[in-house]
Amino acid sequence: MGTRMKHIPQDYPDRIRRLRAKLGLSQKRLAELLGVSFASVNRWENGQTRPNRLAWGQILRLELDGSGGLRKQPLTGGSSQVDGALFAAEDKAAYRLPDRRQLPEEPYSIDFTAPPEIVRLAVEAERLTYGHLFSPAFATETSLIDPLPHQRIAVYDHMLPQPRLRFLLADDAGAGKTIMAGLYIREMLTRRLIRRVLIVPPAGLVGNWQRELRTLFSLPFKIVTGADARAGNPFAGPESDLVIVSVDTLCSAQTFARLRESGVEPYDLVVFDEAHKLSADRNPDFTVRKTDRYRLAEAIAGASDDPDWMLPWRCHHLLLLTATPHMGKDFPYFCLWRLLEPEILSTIDAFNAYPAQARRRHFLRRTKEEMVRFDGTPIYPKRESRTLSYDLGPAEQRLYDETTGYIRTYYNRARILNRSAARLAMSIFQRRLASSTWALLQSLERRLEKLDGLIEAIRTGRLTEEQLTAYQRKIDKTPDVFERMTADEEEPQEGREQNEAVEDQALTGVVATSLAELQAERREVFDLLGLARRVFASGEEAKFEKLREVVQDERFKDEKILIFTEHRDTLDFLVRRLEGLGYTGRVAFIHGGMDYREREAQVAFFKRPAREGGANLMVATDAAGEGINLQFCWLMVNYDIPWNPARLEQRMGRVHRYKQMHDPVLIFNLVAGKTREGKVLKTLLEKLEQIRRELGSDKVFDVIGMQFEGVSLKELILLAVVDGQADEAVRQVEGRLTPEQVKARLAQREKLLG
Structure with missing residues (x-):
């Protein structure tokens, strides 16, 4: 490879800049033509890295004819999968595999008797496995992503250097943990350091994982269902190397039993998404209470001592993903860490004594405020929350x-x-x-x-x-x-x-x-x-009239609006009433009773521009909000205010996330301000916004659950409603939410996270 790269001249940065100027292209547009990331073109022009031979060939063609007809062409060869190589239009036929029906049952021998196109593919596949020796971030060149600094740091500084990865990635929601995991998987597969990968997300995220890994990284992961486990063993054979299965499906007795069968090879890497769901806790008598999800993770991590939950193998690499590693209790947090190093962290005392330097090898957490672009500007736009009061008729x-x-x-x-x-x-x-x-x-x-x-x-x-x-x-x-x-x-x-x-x-x-x-x-x-x-x-519904004012506001004409409710019955009501306002056929909706295919179809309907037949509005329940990314929408209405404040932040995270281009994001909260519970909720929302502005950070939502330890928000609302003590409930909310208290809680939380 080194001798070939000598053909790239020393003045390549100037030539690329001149080419862009000649064609009137931005760095982003040139990157799209070449099939590489924007960051790659930026680094080439700054002389930080050189384009590889294939990319340079495309640049030369552009210099000659000013067009190029470029595209990304998937490339497969031998037993390894190499995707995203760059080829000009005239070269595509040479790299196309024959129709599978024309291939012999026995594999080709790569010698002088094999078809030339097969030999060429095999040689090219082998060559590209060494791409990382020239470009340490080779996977970014062959994937449809522009990784941000915090994503590069996680993968290339913290994860890839470890020969045995046992890692808890706990960045804030919306940071792109799926992208980081995909980038790591792509690099490890390309380098042939792993072959078998098992991804275990919640059921609602299975489709999201498959779609992103396929479209962004050209990784053909297969979804395994309970029906697959009943029909045979989906974890055995070559088709089982890249698999996604929901955590609850894998917990079921029949599916887990398939993992224990003799024909199953160990998985090299296992990824648990939403890892805080792998919960275990300690009872008052100090016995440990484990969920089946946690027992599953123990078995895969090699930490189980339960004969019913033991596997004949353990994964070598284990990656846990969660935005909420510490849910306010120390013991469940320790249990997550125990999965990473079962022998070393066998007790909570051993965990508490574990040195901070050693912890940093296994743990990484960055908040939204810490995430910036290459030029230092914040990734996330500002967020404004407005409470809209209404009076009952x-x-x-x-x-x-x-x-x-x-x-x-x-x-x-x-x-x-x-x-x-x-x-x-x-x-x-x-x-x-x-x-x-x-x-x-x-x-x-x-x-x-x-x-x-x-x-x-x-x-x-x-x-x-x-x-x-x-x-x-x-x-x-x-x-x-x-x-x-x-x-x-x-x-x-x-x-x-x-x-x-x-x-x-x-x-x-x-x-x-x-x-x-x-x-x-x-x-x-x-x-x-x-x-x-x-x-x-x-037809009297003052709350809906307040929503109508938002939806029909001239300032938001032609904008997409996301509306959250807690209840499916209210969702049905809202869809009917909104269609009655003239939005027939323009209201998308999702609820927790839908499977991931139905939800994806509704999200696609909402994402499609209205002029192309897409929806203007989407109504969603909390249970359906998990895993949906709606950063193309910057207006959100909380039709119901949840009594669990953590749910508020989860809702806002659907639109206030990476790739949100509108600044600011607007959140409207509808509250009947003169009702007993309305007074409490209005006070809560106003205090949260006040502290958020004062801190210049959304971190208040990280500790709000801890602020209401001993007496929940639900109890305060019922104090107002049942006991008629609304003023006392308001006083308690105000007393528990002060900037000083929140700062102290945040400091305590950072210490707990280590």
Whole structure:
């Protein structure tokens, strides 16, 4: 290779600059013609690196005829896969593989009897495996990416130099962790340092991983499903070298058993995306509670001592990706680290004593504020959050007052009786009351149906009053998904969002201990349902009118707007009402009940320009927001304000991310400012924005969960709604969110992360 490069003259930087000037091309446009990254052209012109022989050949052709007809041509040969080599139009035929049907069953011998095109491909494939010896960042030349400084540093300074990678990459959301992982995989495959790669993301991100690795890095990863595991072993044979499988699919007994079969070769590299989902924690008695996801990771990392979760092999390289490595508890954070070095970090004491210098070999985290372009300018634009208050109309106010009265009565009874499921049911009503009349109406109908079922069971003798009490104790363990989980931790269940399944169970929670008490509550719910139906039929919805003002604002004409809600019922309502405003066929929507193909189709519909038949608006639930990248949209509306502040940041991360070109990004929060919970939420939003501006950073969202330790935001809202102490709840929010407290928490968090 070295002798060939002597044909590139010393004045190549000047010649490239003159060529661009002659053709009137920007560096970016020339890079597109040559099929390389913008950064490569920039480095050539500055004399930092030389173009490779193939790229220089294209430059010479451009000098001669001013066009070139250039494109990227995938190249395969032998057992290795080499993609993205550059060829002129007249050379394409020479590098094209014959039709597979024309190939013999036995492989060719690379000698004088083999077809010339096969020999040429094999030789070229072998030659390109040494590309990194000339260009240490060779994968950036053969991929459709322009890696940013922080991405280059992660891959080429921290990851590639390690002969055995056991690494936790914990950059902020939107930093391009998928790109960094893909770049590392591309480099390692090209250098023939690895052959088999297994990627394990959440189910909702499987399609995203496959698409980005295919389009950006020409890596033909195959998605493995549960059906594949039932039909055979998808982890055996040459087709299993590059595989993506969701973490829950791989956790299932049948699929995991396939990994244990004798025909499976070890995977050289395993990547776990959203690694914080590999959760384990410690019980009060100091026993360790592990999820199946964590047991799976233990098995692959070679850290398992459970016979049911052991593999005959362990991966050599392990890469964990997460934007939230520390969720406020020290022990789960240690458990993540234990996967990296099971022998060294076998106890939390060993982890605490692990030197900072040693930790830096395994850990890297950069915040949004630290990420810049090559010229030093910030990658992320500014973000502005605006709270839009609205007042309920007379009929809505009556519905609010009567529903809140019902909630207060039954919540307090449930509190006295220690009925957590009944309390959860009441908090669900309060959330849905604030969301939309339609959402409340649907929950009231479901509640009435549940009550009717219990009443009928007691009347017919299928359920005694004692059994009713026992059943209530059984469902008291129903978790509040919205409070305990962030959106990316929810898992869909048979086409339903996890919060929907939980709500369905919680609405069976009652405080009644007799048939008479059940009948009394039924009458109350029936009356509320009638009122909700009348309000809905009237079309009165002050909150939607405030949304309409945003959507139809002349300043945002022809702009795309993302609208978030917590509830699928409200999503259905919004889609119908927005179409009624004249947006028929122009509203995209996604919810957690969709599979990744349906979600990708809706995202593509939203991304397509409106003049080409694309959507102007997208309505999404939190559970569907995971993994969708909408940086082409700079306007977002929080139609519902989540009671878990971490969900707010996750929503904003969909649009406030790398490649967002609009400055600033605008976030609108809709709040009924005069309602009890509205006062608390409005105070929270205003304090968050105030501190964010004062710190000049979004880091406040990193520690807001820690700020509400001991008393959750949900409890403060219920203090306002149920106990009528809105002023006290507001005071507590203000007391827990001060710039000084947030700075102290951030310092504490940085220390914990090491």
